[in-house]
Structures are given as structure tokens and as C-alpha cells.
Amino acid sequence: MRAAADTRFLANEALALFSRLQTVRSFTLSTPMVLAAAVSAPAQAAINAHLAKVAFDLRRKLKSFIQWVNSPESQHLPAEKAQARFVLLKLRFNNLLDQVDIFSDVLNQRGEHGTGIWLAGLDVLADDALRLAGARYDAPPLICFLERGHGAAIRRARTRLPGGDENPVGVIQIPRERMVGSGIASSLIHEVGHQGSELLNLTTTIRAEIDRQVTAGGPNVLSWQLLSRWLNEILSDFWALGHLGIAATYGLMSVVSLPSYFVFRIGTDGPHPFPWIRVRISIALGEALYPHPQWRALARQWSGLYPTEGLPEAKQDLIEQLVNTLPDFARLVLNHRSPSLHRQRLADVFPVAERQPAQLRELYGEWQGRPSLCDESPPSLVFAVIGQARADGQITVGEEYRVLTRLLTRWALNRARTYGAELLPPAPRPKAQAGLDSASPHSLISRTHEPQTKH
Structure with a gap:
């Protein structure tokens, strides 16, 4: 008792x-x-x-x-x-x-002056980057916030929260030090890519293709095995490339520009490619999506910043083997077809045609005379155009900051008009019956009365 x-x-x-x-x-x-x-x-x-x-x-x-x-x-x-x-x-x-x-x-x-509105603008960019015209899936809401530190991260929608409940929204963490410039889009859309790749089950279906390459054998088996292990992060970089063009790779270079020891630190058991090869993978995928001499120039620039000469011979051999495998790997990714893509090529579900370097440069020129065209364009396209202009030396850092902060504010305001309409008072509803589910107007839970017990 x-x-x-x-x-x-x-x-x-x-x-x-x-x-x-x-x-x-x-x-x-x-x-x-x-x-x-x-x-x-x-x-x-x-x-x-x-x-x-x-x-x-x-x-x-x-x-x-x-x-x-x-x-x-x-x-x-x-x-x-x-x-x-x-x-x-x-x-x-x-x-x-x-x-x-x-x-x-x-x-x-969102209460920080200026920052809150820019974050709302980044929400709009994230939403734009997740919704692909050539892919059909139920896209969850995405929200952004800033955090100290060097890298971005995402708590994907429909994964488990503490306690095992399903997360209702995707929560994207962005480094505060990257606000505001075209490089922020690279980090943001990379994280969006984690959500999108999961919705399309891309890691599973593309890894199955890579496994067939490994089974077939050949001199580059180790390279294919490593690319398979790193595939989840690579596909997120690809997602950014599919929206941003060369701006995605420049943004990635900014993130992984570290002391040489870390850039060449090869860990074969983690999900991330080591920084040097990660940039070269991005360049290989970018060149396959948007053929142009700028990619080879960028590869030379990266090799000049971080030369491989002087590395241990075994490390140089592995890097050379990986680099030689990248053209075949890029073709495999671009040409991938799966049921989630309705048998379309993966490259074709992204807005690749309108984001070729020549098209981006032409748009930048048009926007100089008619800024309203920029204002009416999809956010990811704006970042692609500005990023290409930055790569071409056509826009200064100061001008880039002014343009992007203005547009982030504009996108936030445009969405607020819609949001404000949705906040109009709803039509009166019948009064709820008293009981467990009748809601207090000031709490997420019902009632302000406690259940009674004997004392």
C-alpha cells in the first residue's frame, strides 16, 4: 500500500x-x-x-x-x-x-533591427531554391537563422526532434559572418540541397549507380568508393551549382579556405570531402553543367592557392586519381534518372539553361538599364547574376552589398503583404464545447484551470 x-x-x-x-x-x-x-x-x-x-x-x-x-x-x-x-x-x-x-x-x-528582415528575405531565397519546376514533391516550409561559427547546417523537416516528434519545418543555420554577400547563397542553398536531395531520395539512387562502378572494378575503384561515401555533401553542393552557377563554387572556396594542413587533411571515414578535392568536385560539376573556360581558370586559381607539390607521394597519387575520375562522375550525376525524377535527367530539373554564363552576363547588362527586371526575378537567379558579375569583376563588394540588402528587404516586404492578408481575423466559429480540447486564447494548451486533487 x-x-x-x-x-x-x-x-x-x-x-x-x-x-x-x-x-x-x-x-x-x-x-x-x-x-x-x-x-x-x-x-x-x-x-x-x-x-x-x-x-x-x-x-x-x-x-x-x-x-x-x-x-x-x-x-x-x-x-x-x-x-x-x-x-x-x-x-x-x-x-x-x-x-x-x-x-x-x-x-x-527576427526582432534584431535589419537582421530580422534580411533573414525573412533569405527564407524567400530558400523557398525558391527548394521548389524545382521539374520535380514533384511536397516542399516543407523553411526558416533561417544566424549562428556564430564557420559553417552552415540544417535541421531537416520531417526528421526527429527531441522526444521523437517529427519536425514540421526545415531550420537552416547560416554563419553570421557571411551576411550579406553573394556567398551567403552558396551556404544557404547547399543546406536546402540536403532537404531537396532527401525528398528526391537522390543519395540512395545515385549511390546505387556508383556501386555498380565499384563492382565493375578498374584502376579508380578507391576514388568511386570515396565519392560514394561523400555523396550526400556533394549532391548538396550540386544543388547550389544548379541554381547559382559559378557563384556556388566561389562561395564554397570562401568557406573551405583554411590553413593548408586542413585543406589537404584526407579523412576517408567522414561525410565531407576534404576541402581541396571538394572544390575540384564543384568545379567539375560546374563545368559539366555550364561549359565555359572560366572553370579551368578557376581550377588553376585553386591549385595556385593550394599547390599539391610537396605533399607526400601517396597523397598526391590519391588526389590525381580522384581528379581523373571527376569527369566520369560528373556525367553520372548529371545524367542520373530515377523514379523520383520521373525519369528525367537530374540536370534537367534545375534551371540550368537560363543560368549559363552568357545568359547571366546578358541579364546583368539589362538590369543596369532596367532595375525593375532584377526586382521581379526569382531570388536564386538574382544571386546567380550578381555572383557571375562578382566573378567577372563587374560589381564591387560595396555595390553587391547594397543591391542584395535592398533585395532581401524587398522580398521580405513582398511576402509580408501576403502574410498580412493571411493574418486577417477569421470568420467567427461556433463556440467550442468545454472539454480537453477547448483552447485558451493565450496558451498552446487548453484552459487556465488546473485539475483538482485532494490534499
């Missing part, structure tokens, strides 16, 4: 947890952002709906526990059994708080 003191303790602990749960509020009531800095309406709705669902479920479980712990049928169980059941609810509450913190870190930045 469990002691009455144990029952009171557990019931009061559950009531305290219930009270703290009431403080988990909808972000629409707490975020300090102006409308132009807001995340998209689908993202906002998805986040709030997700957290509300978790909170409602936890509330029901807490109420059920309080009723159970006070019931006669539970009294014969030892205190440790009841404590174990309560602890699971406490852990679930902490999972919910972890999830709140993930989204709170993102949304709180």
Missing part, C-alpha cells in the same frame, strides 16, 4: 508540471518581430500547430496521471512504480521545452 504522503507528493509534482505547461505560449503572442521579418505563414502555422499538439497531448496525460495517482486502484502499487510513471511525463515536458527553444532561437532573431 502506497503512503498517503507519496500520493500527495506525486500529485502535487504533476500539478506543478501542469502549471508550468500553461506558460508554453504560441509564438504569435511572444515573438518581437515586425511583420516583414516574420517567417512565412505556413511555417508559423506548422510550428504553432506542432507545439500545440504536443502540449495538448502532454496536458491530457498529466490530467490522466493525477486522476490515476489519486484513484483507489493505484494505491496498491509501490511508490517507485508511480514515480517511474511520473518521470516519463517530466521527460516529455523537457522534450517539449527543447523543441520550443529550437524554434525560439530562430524566431527571436
Whole structure:
């Protein structure tokens, strides 16, 4: 028989947890952002709906526990059994708080003057880069935030959050030091590529093709094995190339420009190609997508910055073998067809035709006389044009900054007009019946009244 003191303790602990749960509020009531800095309406709705669902479920479980712990049928169980059941609810509450913190870190930045609006503009760029005209899938909302550090990252939508719940939105982390320049698009769209490649199952289907190359044998088997191991990161770089052209590779060079020891540090068990070959892979894929002498010039530039002479002979041999394999590898990637692509070539689902160097240069010239054409263009195309102009020396760093900050603000404002319309008050609905699912207007969970227990 469990002691009455144990029952009171557990019931009061559950009531305290219930009270703290009431403080988990909808972000629409707490975020300090102006409308132009807001995340998209689908993202906002998805986040709030997700957290509300978790909170409602936890509330029901807490109420059920309080009723159970006070019931006669539970009294014969030892205190440790009841404590174990309560602890699971406490852990679930902490999972919910972890999830709140993930989204709170993102949304709180939207209150920073200037930065919040630029982030909203980057949301628009991310959304544009995920939606391919030649691919059919249900694209999730994407939201961006800044973080210190050198690299970008993504918490993909439909992966697991703390506690095992499915993430309703893709959360993209961008290095703060890259704001604002054309290089930011390379990092951002690389992370979008992780989401897109997963939606299309590209890593699995392309790796199957590479495995056939390995099975066939030949002098470059090790190269194919390494490219297979690095494929997930390579495909994300390819996604950036498919939208940005040479701007993607220049952005990548900026990220991986490190001391030589790290650039040539070959780890064969990780998901990332070592930096030197990663840039050469990007160049090989770029040259296959957009044939032009600029890629060979860029390869010479990279080799001049990081010459391979003087490296150990075994390392030089492996690098040479990889470089020799890259043209065949690039053809395999570009020509890949799979059910998720509806048997189209992978290269054909990207806007490659309009992002050839000649087209980008022509657009840049037209935009000088008619800036409105730039304003009306897709964000990824704008970054491709500006990036090509930067590579050609046609635009200064200062001009690039002014153009991109203006456009990020414009994209945020354009989306805010749509978002604002969606925020209009909804039509009146019938009053909800009292019960577990009737929602308090100020909380993600229902009611402000606690369930009662005996003391």
C-alpha cells in the first residue's frame, strides 16, 4: 500500500508540471518581430500547430496521471512504480521545452533591427531554391537563422526532434559572418540541397549507380568508393551549382579556405570531402553543367592557392586519381534518372539553361538599364547574376552589398503583404464545447484551470 504522503507528493509534482505547461505560449503572442521579418505563414502555422499538439497531448496525460495517482486502484502499487510513471511525463515536458527553444532561437532573431528582415528575405531565397519546376514533391516550409561559427547546417523537416516528434519545418543555420554577400547563397542553398536531395531520395539512387562502378572494378575503384561515401555533401553542393552557377563554387572556396594542413587533411571515414578535392568536385560539376573556360581558370586559381607539390607521394597519387575520375562522375550525376525524377535527367530539373554564363552576363547588362527586371526575378537567379558579375569583376563588394540588402528587404516586404492578408481575423466559429480540447486564447494548451486533487 502506497503512503498517503507519496500520493500527495506525486500529485502535487504533476500539478506543478501542469502549471508550468500553461506558460508554453504560441509564438504569435511572444515573438518581437515586425511583420516583414516574420517567417512565412505556413511555417508559423506548422510550428504553432506542432507545439500545440504536443502540449495538448502532454496536458491530457498529466490530467490522466493525477486522476490515476489519486484513484483507489493505484494505491496498491509501490511508490517507485508511480514515480517511474511520473518521470516519463517530466521527460516529455523537457522534450517539449527543447523543441520550443529550437524554434525560439530562430524566431527571436527576427526582432534584431535589419537582421530580422534580411533573414525573412533569405527564407524567400530558400523557398525558391527548394521548389524545382521539374520535380514533384511536397516542399516543407523553411526558416533561417544566424549562428556564430564557420559553417552552415540544417535541421531537416520531417526528421526527429527531441522526444521523437517529427519536425514540421526545415531550420537552416547560416554563419553570421557571411551576411550579406553573394556567398551567403552558396551556404544557404547547399543546406536546402540536403532537404531537396532527401525528398528526391537522390543519395540512395545515385549511390546505387556508383556501386555498380565499384563492382565493375578498374584502376579508380578507391576514388568511386570515396565519392560514394561523400555523396550526400556533394549532391548538396550540386544543388547550389544548379541554381547559382559559378557563384556556388566561389562561395564554397570562401568557406573551405583554411590553413593548408586542413585543406589537404584526407579523412576517408567522414561525410565531407576534404576541402581541396571538394572544390575540384564543384568545379567539375560546374563545368559539366555550364561549359565555359572560366572553370579551368578557376581550377588553376585553386591549385595556385593550394599547390599539391610537396605533399607526400601517396597523397598526391590519391588526389590525381580522384581528379581523373571527376569527369566520369560528373556525367553520372548529371545524367542520373530515377523514379523520383520521373525519369528525367537530374540536370534537367534545375534551371540550368537560363543560368549559363552568357545568359547571366546578358541579364546583368539589362538590369543596369532596367532595375525593375532584377526586382521581379526569382531570388536564386538574382544571386546567380550578381555572383557571375562578382566573378567577372563587374560589381564591387560595396555595390553587391547594397543591391542584395535592398533585395532581401524587398522580398521580405513582398511576402509580408501576403502574410498580412493571411493574418486577417477569421470568420467567427461556433463556440467550442468545454472539454480537453477547448483552447485558451493565450496558451498552446487548453484552459487556465488546473485539475483538482485532494490534499
